Amino acid sequence: MRRSTRVSSDLKADRSLSRRTALASLGAAALTPAWAARAALPAPPSVVSTPARQWGPMAPPSAIPDPDIIVLDPSFKDLLFPNANLELVWRGGGWLEGPAWSTEGRFLLLSDTVRSQQYRYIFDDAPNADPARGPDTGIVSIFRKESFNANGNTFDTEGRLVTCEHGLRRVIRWEHDGSCRVLADSYQGRHLNSPNDVVASPDGAIWFTDPAYGDTTAEGHPDADGPANPRKALRPFIGNEVTSEHGGLQRQADHTFRWDPRSGTIEAVLSQDQAPGPNGLCFSPDAKTLYVISSGKAPGQQGPAGDRKIRAFDMSSGRPANGRIFTDFTLDGQSLIPDGMRADVFGNLWCGASGPLGLCGVFIYNPAGRMIGRLRLPVGCSNLTFGGEKRDTLFACCGTSLFSLTTSTQGAGFS
Template identity: 30%
Template sequence: MNRKIYLLVLLLWAYGSGCIAQVVAPNAQLQLVADGFGFTEGPAADAEGNVFFTDQPNDRIWKYSTDGKLSIFMEPAGRANGMYFDKEGNLIACADQHYELWRISMDKQVEKLVVSYSDSLFNGPNDVWVSPSGSIYFTDPYYQRDYWDRTEPDMPTQALYRYQNGQVDRLDDQFKKPNGIVGTPDGKMLYVADIGDSKIYRYRIHSDGSLTDKEFFAPQGSDGMTIDERGNIYLTGKGVDVYNPNGEKIEHIDVPANWTANVCFGGHNRDVLFITASDKVFILNMQVKGVD
């Protein structure tokens, strides 16, 4: 076999098998954007690539603009946790203060989308993803908060839900503690983390928004999640771990913080990884791009 052809075949094999994991830009270094927050969470990028994230203990939503400026977008903010932008440019937020899901316009008008299920208050919507069709999928684990009056949940179930056309449906309640969630940009696949059982699951999304074909994807839980243009899934906890679409771990990104809570792609070209980690936020230049 011609040596050049052999090397090309070897390269393609290595890439397909996950041996080549180059998602971080060559020579890129993790950059600290800011620290001194209470606990950072929920990063979400708007259509221009500006990243919005939360400081939950201090009840604020911050904005990190594409020109590198940091400013407070909203305060108070319902103790917002996980967030995601819908196609109309509204911020969908898991408003943890009263266990609700909010839609926040860019002029800071709030619409409460869901407040209860079957006459029971939610545990506390935690993370959220909006499909291209507009269906909103969110996880509802129970984490006791020091700003709550209650000390136990209204419902024993920790589950995955969908909000669609004014109605909320429970889709799956077979979790120990569901948390991070993300879907593919074509709206056909959904990934959900069971952080309480150290597992990631993948579902098939149908045209009516329902889910089928639940399957085990990876042996790791995750707080927040994102996806890149290659279909790689980014998991958080102790740093950031990257899995290819076959469920193979291809890269680990160290983050100097006690806990890495969440991650998203931002910037003009969607090639900057934005990382919320305990009291800090970081950015990292990538050679892959995120997806809308």
């Protein structure tokens, strides 16, 4: 039986803290093994579950089935491992984003947008490990000391890491020889906004969204002279001399882009009118449908703004067409905020949701757009992915923390 984990006081505070405040409260403490970070701080009971739930390696086992795994349709039970509990596996980030599983390296890559670093989470399955650390705990180390406010990540069809960088407003790829290649940093002669999420398609193309959610001092830098800094009061080049090379930055319209592996050029496959405020994106397992999340209004938003909905597009001759609303992302009459998502091998969408306590967490939709289940978490979820050796473990980035759940499904290959 899996042991539950415990949320600390600063995790509980994530519900009301801004990203910048959360970062300031955590300070610049060095990363530590997951068990030490969790065990060192007190943990209040959850106010979500009844009876009140404890999270932490020393907490009593949670009930089976987990009270925070909520089945809304019988089909959701087929995706669940009956003995699994939601677990808090690591806490200590600033604002976690862009989880991506390296099948070859067998590690989870994470971006910390506000600390401008990337982390590597590695399972620690040593047989003589301290039992107080609990099951499935791991070690977190710095993967990239300066990531230029990296956000979304993916591994392409050849296993190369592709990353979106807010700070330098570009999409890069790390080659097998260790060199870095810039895939995209401008469109029609203008710098990109803040590339957000990225996925690879079966034909080797790279798809990414380019809203302006990262055009802020906390997660990148604002415009030098443009809509994301209309009064010109913010100085975008303070704190990182490298960004000074990108002077005169101005926000442009939102786009969803496709990078072509043959020509090395990018194409705007969806306009702001077709997918306003684009954020997370993924393909269905057969790559015949593209899903794009529309989040809230971004800095300097002009024209159609994000409406907190998920759109679906048919892939026609390699390009999206026939756009439609897949879900309005509401629960109990409240409009929650979608961010990132991934598809499983059966075509279900697992979507991060932020909003009021008790409603936020992860929403699961079947291919017809019906919510079949949800994972109730003590803080909103920004992004998620499937990983583990069998690709059956869901990892969810939630503010400063990383949660996991062992499932009876697997992540789709092109999500």
